[in-house]
Amino acid sequence: xxxxxxxxxxxxxxxxGTPLVLAGLGELLTERSGVLNLGVEGMMxxxxxxxxxxxxxxxxxxxxxxxxxxxVAAGAGGLMALIHAFLSITVRVNQIVSGLAxxxxxxxVGLSSYVGQVWGIGGQHGLHQLNRVDLLGLGELPVVxxxxxxxxxxxxxxxxxxxxxxxxxxxxxxxxYLRAVGESPRSADAMGINVTRYRYVHTVVxxxxxxxxxxxxxxxxxxxxxxxxxxxxxxxxxxLVIFAFWRPDVLxxxxxxxxxxxxxxxxxxxxxxxxxxxFFSSLPYLMTVVVLAGASTTLARRRIGTPASxxxxxxxxxx
Amino acid sequence: MSGHVEAGPTxxxxxxAGLVPAVAAAGxxxxxxxxxxxxxxxxxxxxxxxxxxxxxxxxAGKTTLCNILTGLYxxxxxxxxxxxxxxxxxxxxxxxxxxxxxxxxxLSLVDSLTVAExxxxxxxxxxxxxxxxxxxxxxxAEIAARYRMQVDPRARIxxxxxxxxxxxxxxxxxxxDATILILDEPTTVLTPSETEQLFSxxxxxxxxxxxxxxxxxxxxxxxxxxxxxxxxxxxxxxxxVDAAGVDARELARLMVGHDMPAGRVRRAANGSGAAPADxxxxxxxxxxxxxxxxxxxxxxxxxxxxxxxxxxxxxxxAGNGQRELAEVIxxxxxxxxxxxxxxxxxxxxxxxxxxxxxxxxxxxxDRMGTGVSPSLSVxxxxxxxxxxxxxxxxxxxxxxxxxxxxxxxxxxxFDIRTRGPHALVRQLSGxxxxxxxxARELSSQPRVLVAASPAxxxxxxxxxxxxxxxxxxxxxxxxxxxxxxDLDEIVELSDRIAVLYEGRIVGIxxxxxxxxxxxxxxxxxxx
Numbered sequence: 045x046x047x048x049x050x051x052x053x054x055x056x057x058x059x060x061g062t063p064l065v066l067a068g069l070g071e072l073l074t075e076r077s078g079v080l081n082l083g084v085e086g087m088m089x090x091x092x093x094x095x096x097x098x099x100x101x102x103x104x105x106x107x108x109x110x111x112x113x114x115x116v117a118a119g120a121g122g123l124m125a126l127i128h129a130f131l132s133i134t135v136r137v138n139q140i141v142s143g144l145a146x147x148x149x150x151x152x153v154g155l156s157s158y159v160g161q162v163w164g165i166g167g168q169h170g171l172h173q174l175n176r177v178d179l180l181g182l183g184e185l186p187v188v189x190x191x192x193x194x195x196x197x198x199x200x201x202x203x204x205x206x207x208x209x210x211x212x213x214x215x216x217x218x219x220x221y222l223r224a225v226g227e228s229p230r231s232a233d234a235m236g237i238n239v240t241r242y243r244y245v246h247t248v249v250x251x252x253x254x255x256x257x258x259x260x261x262x263x264x265x266x267x268x269x270x271x272x273x274x275x276x277x278x279x280x281x282x283x284l285v286i287f288a289f290w291r292p293d294v295l296x297x298x299x300x301x302x303x304x305x306x307x308x309x310x311x312x313x314x315x316x317x318x319x320x321x322x323f324f325s326s327l328p329y330l331m332t333v334v335v336l337a338g339a340s341t342t343l344a345r346r347r348i349g350t351p352a353s354x355x356x357x358x359x360x361x362x363x
Numbered sequence: 364m365s366g367h368v369e370a371g372p373t374x375x376x377x378x379x380a381g382l383v384p385a386v387a388a389a390g391x392x393x394x395x396x397x398x399x400x401x402x403x404x405x406x407x408x409x410x411x412x413x414x415x416x417x418x419x420x421x422x423a424g425k426t427t428l429c430n431i432l433t434g435l436y437x438x439x440x441x442x443x444x445x446x447x448x449x450x451x452x453x454x455x456x457x458x459x460x461x462x463x464x465x466x467x468x469x470l471s472l473v474d475s476l477t478v479a480e481x482x483x484x485x486x487x488x489x490x491x492x493x494x495x496x497x498x499x500x501x502x503x504a505e506i507a508a509r510y511r512m513q514v515d516p517r518a519r520i521x522x523x524x525x526x527x528x529x530x531x532x533x534x535x536x537x538x539x540d541a542t543i544l545i546l547d548e549p550t551t552v553l554t555p556s557e558t559e560q561l562f563s564x565x566x567x568x569x570x571x572x573x574x575x576x577x578x579x580x581x582x583x584x585x586x587x588x589x590x591x592x593x594x595x596x597x598x599x600x601x602x603x604v605d606a607a608g609v610d611a612r613e614l615a616r617l618m619v620g621h622d623m624p625a626g627r628v629r630r631a632a633n634g635s636g637a638a639p640a641d642x643x644x645x646x647x648x649x650x651x652x653x654x655x656x657x658x659x660x661x662x663x664x665x666x667x668x669x670x671x672x673x674x675x676x677x678x679x680x681a682g683n684g685q686r687e688l689a690e691v692i693x694x695x696x697x698x699x700x701x702x703x704x705x706x707x708x709x710x711x712x713x714x715x716x717x718x719x720x721x722x723x724x725x726x727x728x729d730r731m732g733t734g735v736s737p738s739l740s741v742x743x744x745x746x747x748x749x750x751x752x753x754x755x756x757x758x759x760x761x762x763x764x765x766x767x768x769x770x771x772x773x774x775x776x777f778d779i780r781t782r783g784p785h786a787l788v789r790q791l792s793g794x795x796x797x798x799x800x801x802a803r804e805l806s807s808q809p810r811v812l813v814a815a816s817p818a819x820x821x822x823x824x825x826x827x828x829x830x831x832x833x834x835x836x837x838x839x840x841x842x843x844x845x846x847x848x849d850l851d852e853i854v855e856l857s858d859r860i861a862v863l864y865e866g867r868i869v870g871i872x873x874x875x876x877x878x879x880x881x882x883x884x885x886x887x888x889x890x
Contacts, residue, residue: 217487217494224473224484231471234435235485236456352474360435 047187049315053304054191056311058199059265061303063088063257063274065202067281068288068295069209070253074125075285076213077246078226078353079132082143084254085278086150087124091117091255093156096262096269097163099172106172113172114259121255122248124150129247133240136357152272160269170267174198198260203296205253210292222246226351229358239358254278276329283332290351302328383447384408385574386432386463386543390441393427401427404441405600407593409543409574414565416577416585416606418618419595420886421681421848425578428595429545432576433465434458445543459486462542466532466549474521479503481520482535506537510564525552525657533564544568545576550584551682562588580618580680582611582889594618615883619850630674630834631858631874643707644668645842646692646723646811651701653691661687663866664701669811669842674833676857676874677846680886684866685846686728689815692844693725694718706810719748722810726800726817728846730793734800737789741781742770744788745803753807777802778828794825801832812836815846830856850882864888 067084074081081087095117102109124146131142150156160166174196176183183194213219224232225242233239261273280302288295309324387408393401402424409415417425430436432443434452442449445461452458472481479499487494488502500516507514512530520528529549536544546565550558565575565588579585585592586606594601594617601617646669655661661684669675679685690696692703697713704710705721718725727733735744746754746766755765770784777798781791788796797817804812814833818826833856837843847853853860857874862885870885 215494216492217483218492220476220480220484220494223480224476227473227475228471231473232484234433234455234465234467234471236454236459237485 049311051187051190052315053308053311054300056307057300057304058191058195059303060306061299061301062199062202062264063260063277064281064284064299064302065206065257065296066198066260067254067257067278068284068299069202069205069292070121070250070257071281071285072250072288072290072292072295073209073222073246073253074250075354076222076226076290076351077243078229078351078356078358079129079243079247080139080143080355081125081128081247081250081254082140082282083124083128083146083150083251083278084143084281085274085276086147086154086156087121087251087254088258088261088274088278088281089152089156089272090120090124090150091258092262092274093160093163093165093258093269094120094255095259096170096267097159097165099170099263099267100165100168109172110174110263113263114256117255117259117263118252119255121258122252125248125251125254126244128251129244132357133243133247136359139355139357147278157271160271165269166271168269170262172263173267174264196264198264206292206296213292223351226353229353229356233358233360243358254281257281280328280332283335286350287335302331305331383411384444385411385413385446386576387444387447388428388432388441389444391428391431391438391443392440393424393431393436394439400598402431402438403598405595405598406441407600407603408444409576410590411542411574412569412572413590414569414575414577414588416579416589416592417595418579418582418585418592418614420580420618420850422597423595423618424598425595426547427598429465429547429576429578432458432463432545434463456485459539459541462540463545464536464539464541464543465545465547466529466536467547472520472528472531474519476520477516478514478518478520478523478531479516481531482516482538484535486539488538503534503538506534510534510537510567512560512564526554526557529553529561533561537568541573543574543576545578547578548580549577550579550581558584580887582614582618582884582887585614586611596620611884611887611889612880615887615889616880618887619879619883629854629875630856642670644704645671645706646844647702647704647707648692649702649704651688651691651698651703653687653696653698655684655687660699661866662691662698665863665866665868666701667861667868667871669844671810671840671842672837673858674837674843674845674856676853676860677844677863678850678853678860678882678886679848679863681848683863685815685848685863687866688863689725689727689813689844689846692718692811692813693723693727719807722808724804724807724809724812724841726797726804726812726814728815728819730796730800730819731789735788735796738787740785740787741774741779741791741799742766742784744799745770745773745806748803748807773802773806777832792825794821794828797821797825797829801829805832805836809841812841812843813846814843816848817845818847818849818852850879850886854879854882862886 067088071081071084095113098116099109099113102112128142128146131137132139148154176194176196179193183189213223221237222242225237225239229239258274262269284295284298284302287298305327306325309319309321312319313321389406391402391405395401405424405428419425431438434455434457437453443452444450450461452461479496482503483494483499503514503516512534514530514534529552549561553561569575577589589606591603592606593603596618648665648667651662651665652660653662665688677685687696691698694713694715694717702709705723710721711717731737755762767784779795779798779802781795788799818829821829833843845853845856854874854877859871860874860877861868861871862882864886
């Protein structure tokens with residue numbers, strides 16, 4: 045293996061990992077508040093389709109169109125998450141059922157596919173695409189240049205968000221309250237923390253980040269819309285949160301690891317290494333299964349810090 | 364360190380101390396769904412610089428009252444006053460702003476966070492977004508030193524003992540300048556030396572002008588720490604007394620009430636027909652020890668014997684080992700030492716099937732969880748214990764028609780009122796559910812029946828029925844161990860009464876002669 049190949053692998057790992065970083069950070073925030081959102085895949089698809097639609101419709105300078113498209117995509121994800129928040133926090137339906145229902149509702153044969161058809165954007169070639177930005181003119185440096193300084197704005201945004209979320213969780217009062225709400229809503233309530241508000245806010249923000257992650261597919265990776273183009277990235281994001289022990293820094297590394305596995309087949313092929321690409325594209329899912337199985341033992345749950353109230357609705361005068 | 368002599372920041376001049384109560388409940392009533400009145404016109408007041416004890420048995424309404432004082436529940440009638448004026452306490456947050464803090468029985472700390480993080484949870488001395496661990500840790504160390512508490516601000520809660528956790532909860536309140544601290548049965552989780560430490564911290568707090576509401580059912584410690592004592596009984600505040608002017612005997616009398624309500628008689632007084640005292644017990648426990656759910660020893664050298672035809676009552680305040688005792692006998696919990704014998708031969712611990720085979724029937728306290736399987740039908744629930752032996756079957760197949768016929772007979776015999784053997788148990792009323800449990804347990808011709816709070820939550824008619832079944836069962840020669848927090852029930856039905864206190868049997872008395880005062884003293888650890 046030469047250096048070029050390694051750089052190529054890392055660069056494509058970042059490309060494929062970025063939607064996972066965004067959606068994973070969102071799910072991390074949601075789960076830290078004690079809400080399990082299995083609707084990530086559906087929210088990503090809604091973000092992808094609405095983002096692409098807006099970028100096709102709006103006129104104006106490309107960068108402005110793309111920013112609006114990203115905001116709309118985040119809004120679409122957030123709106124979906126608001127449904128999940130209402131169902132699971134206010135009505136207290138089973139969170140697994142609610143999340144699955146949303147993914148099926150919005151998924152590849154559901155709402156996202158429907159609006160894609162109604163808007164007639166399938167098969168359109170994208171007018172705008174987020175391009176790489178050579179940061180500080182350092183993109184030409186060997187090895188680190190293409191990896192660190194020649195990425196699209198989404199990637200820089202995701203890096204910023206990782207730092208921001210980590211700082212928020214561990215160095216602000218609100219982050220502390222959030223961790224408490226996810227661990228022990230009763231204690232948090234007794235301390236005067238508004239459990240319902242925390243859960244709503246972090247579920248909606250989580251959904252918005254999932255929408256943004258979805259939009260990365262249609263605005264950055266390839267500017268086209270096809271049904272179900274996220275191809276299970278939402279599920280990988282959920283597994284990733286567990287894999288990362290609910291920590292943003294580990295999540296970033298994990299996302300790139302999963303991204304590398306997703307893209308390894310293509311990258312190797314492009315460099316003349318003959319391996320069946322199906323084998324590599326199945327690897328992230330295999331790894332997901334392994335991680336989920338390993339993390340679900342009681343001992344592991346304790347040690348890695350699963351939010352203790354994850355998936356459990358909270359009601360004050362019960363129990 | 365000399366810091367501890369400074370008065371607390373909330374200490375106001377002593378001129379007004381004691382005149383206006385720091386906190387008071389005035390005619391507070393709280394009802395719950397199902398018609399339970401947990402607080403019935405309860406009144407009490409705690410002065411500044413005072414330790415005011417709320418004394419009462421389990422179910423007397425202490426915890427409900429505190430949940431009202433701390434804003435978790437709203438009273439249906441009456442009001443809470445802070446510094447003499449009515450206070451709106453609609454959430455824990457509002458109560459805390461009024462200076463009221465509670466150290467909960469189920470401590471409200473977040474396990475995975477550090478001590479410092481828990482202390483600033485919900486409120487910090489520092490406004491603004493940032494949370495600085497180092498700064499908070501220093502502040503905590505300072506408060507801990509002032510009140511002479513040993514605390515490591517960086518430890519995570521799950522690493523601490525229960526006693527240490529309680530200290531953190533108190534520290535948390537002090538960090539927020541609590542003026543009124545409510546301690547809910549604080550000594551339950553403490554060792555004697557930790558209790559001493561707690562008491563000296565409490566004395567420092569009241570010396571600094573704070574008020575402490577101290578909830579307990581243990582007489583010695585109430586007398587040791589309180590200035591005044593309000594006694595709660597069955598949801599009502601009976602009276603408030605000066606701790607200096609009463610003794611344990613008087614308190615016990617106030618706590619458990621005078622005597623049995625009119626119209627009820629002691630079965631033991633009429634000669635119950637139990638086997639003579641020299642006959643061998645059908646169930647014998649010898650020096651039985653067992654651990655609780657958290658690995659702490661909860662049963663200590665329990666020795667006891669139940670003779671055929673005898674009802675032995677286990678009295679005590681909840682949480683003194685009753686549940687564990689029942690579980691040990693039913694084979695649901697292993698004992699760590701001692702022996703359990705049925706009909707003279709030893710019973711292996713922790714094996715429910717062995718217990719069933721040896722003729723132990725068990726009516727558990729947790730009726731819907733352990734007693735029945737709520738989503739199965741009456742017939743299926745009746746079969747649950749006998750499927751292995753007596754259930755009508757053809758090879759491996761149950762013959763449900765015949766099982767239904769059997770259960771119809773049992774439904775008639777035990778007066779189970781429902782639309783039929785296929786009704787799901789969760790659709791039945793509490794009384795009928797308990798009858799299903801009794802029918803199943805007694806149809807297996809047991810030698811011993813362990814009944815834990817068998818009438819809890821039942822209406823008058825069902826209670827009477829259940830009591831009647833117990834008496835009849837004893838008459839047929841079954842030895843019954845009746846575990847209950849309802850002292851009236853115990854006294855009414857038992858031949859002998861054993862009192863459990865902190866996992867020990869502190870006395871066994873003849874039910875015909877037992878006085879409520881004497882039992883109350885034993886239950887509160889003052890005998």
